[in-house]
Amino acid sequence: MMTRKITALLLITLMIFFVAWDLAASEPVNPFQAPPLLALGSGLAANGAHCAALPFR
Amino acid sequence: MTQEVDTAPARSAHVAQRAALIGAALVLSLAVATFVGARYGLLLLIGLGFGIVLEGLRFGFAGPWRAMIVRREPGGVFAHLLAIGLVAVVAIPLIAFHGTELVGARAPVGFAMVGGAFVFGACMQIVMGCGSGTLVNAGSGNPVSLLALPFFAIGSFAGAFHLLWWTDLGILPVIAFEGMQGTVVTLLALAAVAGLLYFMGKPGSRSMPRRYVVAAVLLAALALANLVVAGQPWGVVYGLGLWGAKGAAAIGMDLSSSGFWSTTGNIERVQSSLLTDVTSLTNLGIIAGAFGVAVWRGGLSTTLPQLPARAWVATVIAGFLLGYSSRLAFGCNVGAFFSGISTGSLHGWAWFAAAFTGAYYGIRLRPVLGLEARR
Numbered sequence: 001m002m003t004r005k006i007t008a009l010l011l012i013t014l015m016i017f018f019v020a021w022d023l024a025a026s027e028p029v030n031p032f033q034a035p036p037l038l039a040l041g042s043g044l045a046a047n048g049a050h051c052a053a054l055p056f057r
Numbered sequence: 058m059t060q061e062v063d064t065a066p067a068r069s070a071h072v073a074q075r076a077a078l079i080g081a082a083l084v085l086s087l088a089v090a091t092f093v094g095a096r097y098g099l100l101l102l103i104g105l106g107f108g109i110v111l112e113g114l115r116f117g118f119a120g121p122w123r124a125m126i127v128r129r130e131p132g133g134v135f136a137h138l139l140a141i142g143l144v145a146v147v148a149i150p151l152i153a154f155h156g157t158e159l160v161g162a163r164a165p166v167g168f169a170m171v172g173g174a175f176v177f178g179a180c181m182q183i184v185m186g187c188g189s190g191t192l193v194n195a196g197s198g199n200p201v202s203l204l205a206l207p208f209f210a211i212g213s214f215a216g217a218f219h220l221l222w223w224t225d226l227g228i229l230p231v232i233a234f235e236g237m238q239g240t241v242v243t244l245l246a247l248a249a250v251a252g253l254l255y256f257m258g259k260p261g262s263r264s265m266p267r268r269y270v271v272a273a274v275l276l277a278a279l280a281l282a283n284l285v286v287a288g289q290p291w292g293v294v295y296g297l298g299l300w301g302a303k304g305a306a307a308i309g310m311d312l313s314s315s316g317f318w319s320t321t322g323n324i325e326r327v328q329s330s331l332l333t334d335v336t337s338l339t340n341l342g343i344i345a346g347a348f349g350v351a352v353w354r355g356g357l358s359t360t361l362p363q364l365p366a367r368a369w370v371a372t373v374i375a376g377f378l379l380g381y382s383s384r385l386a387f388g389c390n391v392g393a394f395f396s397g398i399s400t401g402s403l404h405g406w407a408w409f410a411a412a413f414t415g416a417y418y419g420i421r422l423r424p425v426l427g428l429e430a431r432r
Contacts, residue, residue: 004198005357008348011195011203015344019331022303026330034094034333039288045157046288047322048335051295051383051392052162052402054224055320 078349085345093332099286100335104342105349106279107291111193112347116272118187118390122178122416130262131254136269137395138247143277144399145243148284152400153236161400162290164387166407167228173216173385174393174408178415180375180382181390183422188293188389191379192340196347200361201428204369205376206297212380213294214301221316223385234401243401250409280399287335290396293343294383296336301380302327368427386412 023029036042082105090098111117121133152159164170181187184205186194191209194202234242255263283291302318306327312318318327331337351357383389387404388397394412397405424431 002361003357004200004351004359004361006198007200007203007361008196008198008351008357011198011206011344012348015341018300019341022331025303025307027328029093029330029333031092031094035096037095037099038286039096039158040151040155040285042158042288044288046160048287048289049295049299049322049326050160050162050289050292050336050396051298051388052164052290052292052397052404053160053295054164054387055221055317055323 075353078353082345082349089332089338093330096286097332097338100283100338101342103279103282103286104339105346106282106342107189107276107339108193108196108343108346108348109350110272110275110279110346111189111343112197112350114268114272114275116269116276117190117193118394119181119185119190119416121269122413123182123185123420125254125258126413126417126420128262129257129259131251131258132263132265132269134254135251135265136273138251139265139270140273140277140280141395141399142244142247143274144280144284144395145240145247145401147281148290148399149235149240149243149401150237151284153239158288159284160289161233161402162292162388162392162396162405163231163233163400163402164393164397164404165224165228165231166404167224168226169223169385170228170387170404171407171411173223173382173387174411175415176378176382177386177389178412179419179422180379180415181412182416182419183375183426183428184372184379185423185428188297188379188383188391189343190390191376192293192343193347196344197351198348198357198359201364201368201372204372205379208373208376209380210297210301210304212301212377212382213298213384214305214380215377216381216384217295217298217302217317218312218315220384232403234403239401243398246406247398280395283339284400289335290392290400291339292336292388292392292396293340294336294380294389294392296331296334296338296340297380298384299326299331299334299337303331365427371426371428 086098086102089101124130125134152161186202191202195206280291393408423429
């Protein structure tokens with residue numbers, strides 16, 4: 001009998017490969033250019049992407 | 058005596074397994090914090106928290122909506138409203154005072170927005186998983202959600218690709234309830250909905266289970282942490298669409314023909330690591346957190362269901378529509394309903410009404426599509 005162990009492990013494996021592929025294919029990450037720990041109090045404008053945001057044209 | 062000898066190693070193995078799970082979660086978050094940035098590590102930790110709370114307390118959105126529609130049990134929806142209210146009390150004033158650093162999930166109400174929410178509500182009942190629910194269920198090994206997830210991502214990418222065409226059909230200006238006045242209006246509206254549901258609920262089934270109260274408080278705390286750390290509310294769908302966009306770019310698709318994906322910000326995000334994208338990090342955390350809870354309590358030994366072929370075809374189509382419709386609706390149950398209402402956006406309320414109506418029809422479609430026995 002197949003159990004959820006197979007499907008859960010399949011997903012975790014796929015996600016690990018996806019993140020690894022993405023890290024290799026994307027621009028290198030630079031922790032020294034990362035934003036401050038908290039947005040609140042940083043003085044910087046929020047620049048993340050959200051599903052509610054309509055892009056400007 | 059013999060039993061003690063037999064169970065002691067098993068107990069030790071369980072303790073070791075659970076210690077390994079906690080250790081892995083901390084090491085992952087620490088690695089992201091060190092090699093990508095402290096904020097990103099913290100966001101992964103918050104995502105893990107969402108996954109642990111949702112799976113650990115068996116709390117979601119599709120199930121409680123179904124309980125209200127089918128059995129007139131409003132307890133789960135009360136918990137949603139409680140969590141949203143707790144976030145609103147802090148988030149709406151906080152955004153008013155720190156408007157440059159923090160943004161709400163505010164979007165315009167429009168034809169496609171309302172239609173998208175209706176379709177999303179129907180599809181989330183067909184696969185019994187909303188935005189967060191699909192991630193949680195897939196992480197805990199649910200094969201229906203596992204199959205729906207990639208199509209959700211493809212649909213989200215496609216919906217964003219066509220988003221501006223859909224918004225050209227007609228949208229209102231963004232309407233948001235702001236400041237202290239907006240907080241009061243939002244709380245009164247939440248109380249009114251709770252009162253209506255109480256009135257419609259079945260006598261004797263109107264209470265809110267304790268685990269739902271705990272889940273609502275913890276979700277509210279995590280959602281506020283998300284806002285304070287990321288500068289934006291909790292969301293799910295953008296991250297999934299970004300995963301689709303990365304896949305599309307990798308196979309050579311030209312994203313410049315899309316008004317959405319060709320904006321400067323989106324081009325940068327497609328080219329950057331998803332470990333620097335807010336919603337991707339919390340999505341990954343939700344999957345990993347749900348997986349961890351499922352392993353923790355031995356929930357992966359459940360056998361997989363035997364479903365007819367039409368159920369799997371329906372899952373693929375519903376998964377795609379979940380992604381596509383949630384982009385038109387400016388969010389799913391998390392980005393629009395939970396975060397929209399809790400940050401004062403009118404579109405969150407429109408989303409709630411349309412998606413709840415869609416859920417009514419989605420529940421009726423499940424037996425027809427072979428996803429549950431006919432009643």
